[in-house]
Amino acid sequence: MIAGSWIVVASLASGVGTLTLLGRLWRYREKPGAKWFLLSLVCQALWSVSYAVSLLVFDETVRLALEVLGWALLAGIAVYFLAFALAYTGRGHLVETPWYRALLTLPAVAVVLLGTNPWHGLVWDEFSVVAVAGLAGTAYELRLWAVVVATGGVLIALLGSLVLFDTVASYGRLYRREAIAVGVSTVPPLSAVIVWLYEIGPVPELNFATVLFLPHIALDAYAFVRSDMFEFHPATRREGERAAIEDLGNPVVVVDEHDRIVTLNAAAESVLGVEKAQALTEPLAAFLTDETFAGPDETDRVTVDTDGRRRTYSLATTPLTASGDRLGSTVVLQDITEEIQREQRLQVLNRVVRHNLRNDMTVVRGFAEAANEATDDTEVSELLDTVEGKADDLVDLGEKARAIEGILGADRRATTVELAALLSDAVDDVDADVPIATDVPDVTVTVDADTLRVLCVALVENAVEHGSTSPESRTPRDAVEHGSTSPGSHSRRDAATAQPDETSDERAPVRVTATVRDGGVEIAIADDGPGLPEHELDVLAAGEETDLEHSTGLGLWLASWATRRLGGDLNFEVDDGTTARLWFPVEEDGKPS
CATH class of the missing domain: 1.20.1070.10 (Rhodopsin 7-helix transmembrane proteins)
Known part of the structure; x- marks a missing residue:
């Protein structure tokens, strides 16, 4: 051997x-x-x-x-x-x-x-x-x-x-x-x-x-x-530390591909009520109140009991990869508890105030109308006409708030519509005592049609109010004070006037034109009125209202919010009248219908 x-x-x-x-x-x-x-x-x-x-x-x-x-x-x-x-x-x-x-x-x-x-x-x-x-x-x-x-x-x-x-x-x-x-x-x-x-x-x-x-x-x-060394590898943690800053104010948790905690910052320790040493390798779900937590990739908000108080957090999840391999995720928690409560309060207040406003103003208008019919005094009748008009304005304001909530608060999808028909319907929805000229090409567009229609109604109403030469037109104010975008909501004064036919007369007080350009559509609505007050435009530019700077209604705010929803741009040109130029993208270029 x-x-x-x-x-x-x-x-x-x-x-x-x-x-x-x-x-x-x-x-x-x-x-x-x-x-x-x-x-x-x-x-x-x-x-x-x-x-x-x-x-x-x-x-x-x-x-x-x-x-x-x-x-x-x-x-x-x-x-x-x-x-x-x-x-x-x-x-x-x-x-x-x-x-x-x-x-x-x-x-x-x-x-x-x-x-x-x-x-x-x-x-x-x-x-x-x-x-x-x-x-x-x-x-x-x-x-x-x-x-x-x-x-x-x-x-x-x-x-x-x-x-x-x-x-x-x-x-x-x-x-x-x-x-x-x-x-x-x-x-x-x-x-x-x-x-x-x-x-x-x-x-x-x-x-x-x-x-x-x-x-x-x-x-x-x-x-x-x-010991399953490849199950828990430090590459997950190292990549997580690159993405998450330890002293970040928001809670940050890094988990592996099985949603087990690999590391977390001090803010996350405080929110989850656990020290880092005890949290490592534990499932993130173990520290959440939600029993149905399906993982950060499948869940956008969670609830956590912190110091005896239940808080709601939104989750922003970022995948962690190395050489193309998914190692885990960085999860940033944003406390949205106050935001949710504020939204709930606003919804309740909005609905209660709008409901009471509509009912009470209907009663006020009814009494004013009855009193107006019962009196022969001209001066008293004029005062009662003013009361009726103000009541109509407030009812219309409530309807405008409802339209804003219904349109901007809903989850809507783009549909394919004929642009000329949509703008024609928008013009028909406006009670006007002045001619409205339209020049719209026969094209079809794919867009959020309901939002676009409400937006165009608001802009046309504004142009009619500011461009009207009728004695019915009062001082320049936001058109929402005088008419709702809802086709079924018109004041008695508006109903008394006939809807003028659309005309192509370039000298018409209100003109609506549309062109297809730059992968979208531009709609211009012009009037010959005195122009929008400067403070109205300043409020829109600032994006907020204050005690000193505020608008007189909701119409322009509706126009601004609806434009953002469409992903477009809205500009006002004030020079011998006002021209509102709305551009919005469409999913397809305009095509002849």
């Missing part, structure tokens, strides 16, 4: 063990860094088996070929292990750099240089096969630069271990055991390589690294198989 046969058996065992580990980890091949680790295992398995075979080959030519292969595989183990450590800890972008891509060619370079060494002698000289304990060992003298390069290879593998140890220092208990196991696993084979490289041991002709792969494999198996 060969005295050194145990080395052959141990090397073969290392190869078999490595292949077994490779098979167990194959399912993780899409995880960050996994493909590099698997490549290093492939090199490790090939080296273990090929070295076991080489120890039984005394033919110098074949032994030389196997020695070259061993050096190339050793280089591959080093560069692939460092690539794994970088990618696994969230530094995968470094592997994509040109310098590291060049480093990845080291195994191929080793094959070329060592394979051609018998001709140029640049790497070693005096290669020979030496019998040691019945095995075929090798003896040769490495050139100094080759020793330096080989030492660099050892340092590359050592750097990979240091990167993993950095994970221990940076991320605490979550990855501590796994990272220590993998980092320490490289120590036995690297020690054997150093002893062999510098001929420190008693048998420099033999390399015991393949034997010491056995504890290396055991530690890797513990980390990756038993």
Whole structure:
């Protein structure tokens, strides 16, 4: 029996063990860094088996070929292990750099240089096969630069271990055991390589690294198989820390692909009522009040009990990826409790006030109308006419508020309509005592038709009010005070006047034109009135009303909000009248109908 046969058996065992580990980890091949680790295992398995075979080959030519292969595989183990450590800890972008891509060619370079060494002698000289304990060992003298390069290879593998140890220092208990196991696993084979490289041991002709792969494999198996190291990888946390600022005022939680907490900032600790150390690896749902939480990708708001108070938060979820792989998500929580309560209060107040306003003003108008019919006093009748008009204005104001809530608060979709028909209907909805000229091309457009119609009605009403020369027209005011966009809501004064026919007369007091341009439609509504008051436009430009600067109604606000809903632009030109220019995009260019 060969005295050194145990080395052959141990090397073969290392190869078999490595292949077994490779098979167990194959399912993780899409995880960050996994493909590099698997490549290093492939090199490790090939080296273990090929070295076991080489120890039984005394033919110098074949032994030389196997020695070259061993050096190339050793280089591959080093560069692939460092690539794994970088990618696994969230530094995968470094592997994509040109310098590291060049480093990845080291195994191929080793094959070329060592394979051609018998001709140029640049790497070693005096290669020979030496019998040691019945095995075929090798003896040769490495050139100094080759020793330096080989030492660099050892340092590359050592750097990979240091990167993993950095994970221990940076991320605490979550990855501590796994990272220590993998980092320490490289120590036995690297020690054997150093002893062999510098001929420190008693048998420099033999390399015991393949034997010491056995504890290396055991530690890797513990980390990756038993402890699921690829299930919890620090790349998720590192990428999350890049996206989330620790001192951000809003709560930020980083979760992995299974919605387990990887890290969270101080604001999130306060909101969820948990310290970071206790929250790590726990499901995010465990700290939420919602029992039906389906994950941040499927849920847009959640409720949390904080200090005995229930708060509602909206979720803004950003996927975390590395090299195209989904690692998890960064979840930002925005407290919307006050916003929801404010919306509820406004809805209640709006409906109650509008309902009471309509009912009470209907009663007021009825009494005023009855009193007007019962009196013969002209002066009293005029006063009662004013009361009736004001009552109509307030009822119309309530109807306008209802129209705003109904149109802007609903979830509407674009439909294909004929532009000329839509604008014709909008003009028909306006009770006017002046001619309205229209010039609209026969095109079809795809747009939110209901919103566009209400918007055009508001603008035409405004033009009629400001452009009218009728004695019925009073001081320039927002048209909403005098007419609703609802076709069924008209005042008695308006009903008393006939709706004029549309005309193409360019001298008409109100003119409606439309053109198709720039991927959308421009509608211009012009009048010959005194022009919109400057303070009305200032309020719209400021986007808010104050005690000193406020509009006199809702019509222009409706026009502004509806324009935003359409994604368009609305401008007013005041010069010898007012021209409202509305442009809005359409999903398709206007086409002849």
